Amino acid sequence: MPDVRRAFLGGLLHGAMLAVAYALTSVGTVIPAFIKELTGSPLAVGGVVSAMQLGGALAGLPAARWVESAPVKKVFLYLAIGTRALAFLVLAVLTLAFAERAPGVVLVALGFFLLVFAVAGGMGGVAYLPVIGKAIPRDLWGRFFGARGLLASLAGALAGLLSRPLWARFPEGYALAFLLAFAALAVGFWGFWLIPEPPEPRRPPVPLARLLRPLARPGLRRLLLLYLLIGTYFLALPFYVVAAREAGLPAAALGYLVAVQALAESVNLWIGRWIDRAGAQVGVRAVSLLALAVPLVALLGRGLLAALFVFALIGVIYNGIENAFSAYLLACAPDRERAAHTALLYLASAPRALWPLLGGGLAGALGYPALFAITAGLLALAAVLALRLPKPP
Numbered sequence: 001m002p003d004v005r006r007a008f009l010g011g012l013l014h015g016a017m018l019a020v021a022y023a024l025t026s027v028g029t030v031i032p033a034f035i036k037e038l039t040g041s042p043l044a045v046g047g048v049v050s051a052m053q054l055g056g057a058l059a060g061l062p063a064a065r066w067v068e069s070a071p072v073k074k075v076f077l078y079l080a081i082g083t084r085a086l087a088f089l090v091l092a093v094l095t096l097a098f099a100e101r102a103p104g105v106v107l108v109a110l111g112f113f114l115l116v117f118a119v120a121g122g123m124g125g126v127a128y129l130p131v132i133g134k135a136i137p138r139d140l141w142g143r144f145f146g147a148r149g150l151l152a153s154l155a156g157a158l159a160g161l162l163s164r165p166l167w168a169r170f171p172e173g174y175a176l177a178f179l180l181a182f183a184a185l186a187v188g189f190w191g192f193w194l195i196p197e198p199p200e201p202r203r204p205p206v207p208l209a210r211l212l213r214p215l216a217r218p219g220l221r222r223l224l225l226l227y228l229l230i231g232t233y234f235l236a237l238p239f240y241v242v243a244a245r246e247a248g249l250p251a252a253a254l255g256y257l258v259a260v261q262a263l264a265e266s267v268n269l270w271i272g273r274w275i276d277r278a279g280a281q282v283g284v285r286a287v288s289l290l291a292l293a294v295p296l297v298a299l300l301g302r303g304l305l306a307a308l309f310v311f312a313l314i315g316v317i318y319n320g321i322e323n324a325f326s327a328y329l330l331a332c333a334p335d336r337e338r339a340a341h342t343a344l345l346y347l348a349s350a351p352r353a354l355w356p357l358l359g360g361g362l363a364g365a366l367g368y369p370a371l372f373a374i375t376a377g378l379l380a381l382a383a384v385l386a387l388r389l390p391k392p393p
Contacts, residue, residue, distance in 0.1 A: 003135070003196045004135070004136065004137065004140075006194055006195070006196060007132075007135035007136055007194075007195045007196060008136070008140075008144060008147075009191075009194060010191050010192060010193070010194030010195040011132065011135075011136070011144060011148055011191070011192075011195055012147060012148055012151050012191075013187070013188070013190070013191030013194070014188045014191035014192040014195075015148035015149070015151060015152045015191075016148075016151045016152050016154075016155040016188075016191075017155070017184045017185065017187045017188030017191060018152065018184075018185070018188050019151075019152030019153065019155045019156035019159075019262060019265070020155050020156060020159045020180075020181070020184040021084075021088070021181040021184040021185050021188070022156065023155075023156035023157075023159040023160050023163070023258050023261075023262050024159055024163060024177040024178070024180050024181045024184070025088065025177065025178065025181050026258060026261070027237070027238065029241045029254055029257050029258050029261070029311070030167075030174075030177065030254070030258070031110075031114070031238070032238040032239070032241055032242055033167065033241060033242075033245070033251075033254060034110075034174050035107065035110070036242060036245075037099075037170050037171075037174075038099065038103040038106060038107050038110075039103065039107060063076065063122065063123040063126045063127075063343065064126050064339045064340050064342070064343035067126050067127045067130065067339040068130075068336065068337075068339040068340060069202065070202075071199040071200045071201065071202045072197055072199050072200075073127040073130050073131050073197065073339075074127070074131055074192065074193075074195070074197050076123055076124055076126070076127035077124045077127050077128060077131065077192050078189065078192070078193075079120070079123070079124070080120040080121060080123050080124025080125075080127075081120075081124065081185055081188060081189045081192065082189065083116060083117075083120035084116075084117045084120050084121065084185055085181075085182050085185035085186055085189070086182075087113040087114070087116050087117045087120075088113075088117075088178045088179070088181040088182040088185070089178075089179065089182040090109070090113060091109065091110060091113050091178045092175045092176070092178035092179040092182065093175075094106055094109045095171050095174055095175040095178060096171060096172065096175040099170070099171030099174070099175075100170075100171060106171075122346055125342065125346060126339050126342045126343050126346065127339065128342075129326055129329070129330060129338050129339075129342045130338045130339050130342075131195060131197050132144070132195075132330075133330050133335065133338055134197060134198070135195050135196060135197060138330075138331075139276065140276070141275075141276070141327050141330055141331075142271075142272040142273060142274070142275035142276035142280070142283070142327055143269075143272050143273060143276055144272070145268065145272045145275075145323040145326065145327055146268050146269035146270065146271060146272020146273055146275075146323070147269055147272070148323075149265045149266065149267075149268030149269055149272065149319055149320065149323060150265070150266045150268065150269040152262070152265055152319065153262050153263050153264065153265030153266040153268075153315065154262075154263070154266065155262070156258075156259075156261070156262025156263075156265065157258075157259045157260070157262035157263035158259075158262075159180075159184075159258070159262065160255055160256075160257075160258030160259030160260075160261070160262050161255060161256075161258075161259045163177060163255055163258060164252060164254070164255025164256070165255075166255075167251050167252070167254045167255060168251050168252055213340075214333075214337060214340060214341055214344060215344065219332065219390070219392075220332065220341070220344070222385070222389070223325070223328065223329070223332070223345075223389070224344060224345065224348040225348075225385065226284070226288075226382060226385045226386055226389065227325055227345060227348045227349065228348045228349070228351060229378065229379075229381055229382035229385060230287075230288055230291055230321060230379065230382040230386070231348075231349050231351060231352040231355070232352075232355055232375060232378040232379060232382070233291045233294060233295075233317065233375065233379060234352045234355040234356055234359075235355040235356070235358060235359040235362075235371065235374065235375045235378070236294075236295055236298070236359055236368075236371050236372055236375040237314070237355075237356065237359075238356050238359065238360075239359055239360075239363050239368060239371060240294075240298055240307075240310050240311070240314070241254070241257065241307075241311075242363075242368075243298070243363075243368040244257075244307045244310075246368075247302070247303075249303075249304060249307055253304060253307070256304075256308065257307060257308065257311040258311075260308050260311050260312050260315065261311040261312065261314050261315035261318070262315060263312075263315065264311075264312035264313070264314075264315030264316050265315045265316060265318070265319055265320070267315075267316045267320070268316065268319065268320045268323055271283050271286050271287070271320060271323070271324065272323065272327075274286075275324070275327050279331075279391040279392065280324070280327040280328035280330075280331045280391075280392050281328065281389045281390060281391050281392065283320075283323065283324030283327055283328070284324045284325060284328055284386050284389055285386045285387055285389065286320075286324070287316070287317050287320045287321045287323075287324045288379075288382050288383045288385075288386035288387075289383050289386070290313055290316050290317050290320070291313075291317045291321065291379050291382065291383075292376065292379040292380055292382070292383050293313050294310060294313045294314060294317070294375075294379075295372040295373070295375040295376040295379065296376050297309050297310050297313065298310050298368075298372045299369060299372045299373060299376065325345065328389075328392055329341050329342065329345060331392035331393075332392045332393065359371055359375075362374065
């Protein structure tokens with residue numbers, strides 16, 4: 001029992017510090033606003049976010065070969081967290097030194113280091129679920145992910161509120177945000193270190209063909225198709241804040257959006273408890289419907305109130321989608337195939353890399369309302385599939 005409590009506490013601390021880092025470097029608010037300050041180009045916004053998604057999606061399957069065979073999988077998380085922290089430290093220095101006199105240098109560096117950040121995250125993400133699956137009992141998975149989301153939402157909301165003065169100061173404010181993200185990830189490293197992981201027997205690296213073997217199961221293919229479809233919310237994700245800013249939302253309001261986005265993640269605690277009682281399928285259905293609501297509210301609403309509602313919904317789904325699908329995947333995957341299943345889930349997210357880039361092109365050609373309408377149509381398809389998803393065995 002003490003090991004379970006330690007795993008819970010370590011996982012919660014890791015999640016909270018990760019949320020602080022994400023709040024200060026959010027790809028939904030901060031990074032798009034930063035790139036707009038640097039270049040003024042919506043295509044550049046989409047391109048950088050696309051690079052992040054592609055790196056994270058493609059890193060999982062190669063990493064899974066080694067994760068499944070490793071006796072201790074936490075080492076992959078240590079490497080991932082350390083790499084991510086270092087990336088933001090370097091970005092802080094480059095932003096302060098070059099953002100005003102050589103913005104192109106910062107943009108290239110931002111794209112490169114966010115790609116490194118994403119690749120490290122993809123590698124670490126493949127190891128994360130197997131570690132949690134061993135450290136936390138099955139009947140507590142939903143509550144763990146929910147409690148982690150609640151604490152993360154409070155930490156992220158506080159970071160968002162305290163960061164409000166930063167966004168009106170370019171480039172110093174953004175450089176400080178990157179530096180604080182580095183510090184948060186360093187603390188998160190310690191939190192993950194607290195999670196106990198008993199070693200397993202060492203096995204040879206898993207052949208790629210074996211990693212693809214679970215695709216023969218119709219239930220997994222259905223889940224991956226749904227995950228691919230729900231990922232189309234990235235088509236418009238970087239542009240909600242850009243559209244709101246162009247409609248007259250002041251820069252100081254970014255802090256409120258970051259805060260409400262983080263605070264709304266607390267809804268995932270309720271979703272997690274619901275998952276433990278009724279099954280993981282209810283979480284997937286809930287986040288699918290909430291994802292559909294995001295572009296609909298952006299289309300119909302106006303002003304700060306609508307923007308707050310949009311980012312509250314984003315706050316629920318941004319990690320809520322991963323929590324719900326992770327709980328469903330853990331419930332379906334055999335113990336020794338969790339890394340492979342996670343890698344396949346990451347692979348199904350690969351098209352997300354193209355969505356922000358395509359979204360930038362659509363926004364430039366057709367305008368933001370058309371982009372939000374197209375996104376709503378694709379997410380409506382995902383919601384229909386989610387409502388038909390069966391309860392896991």
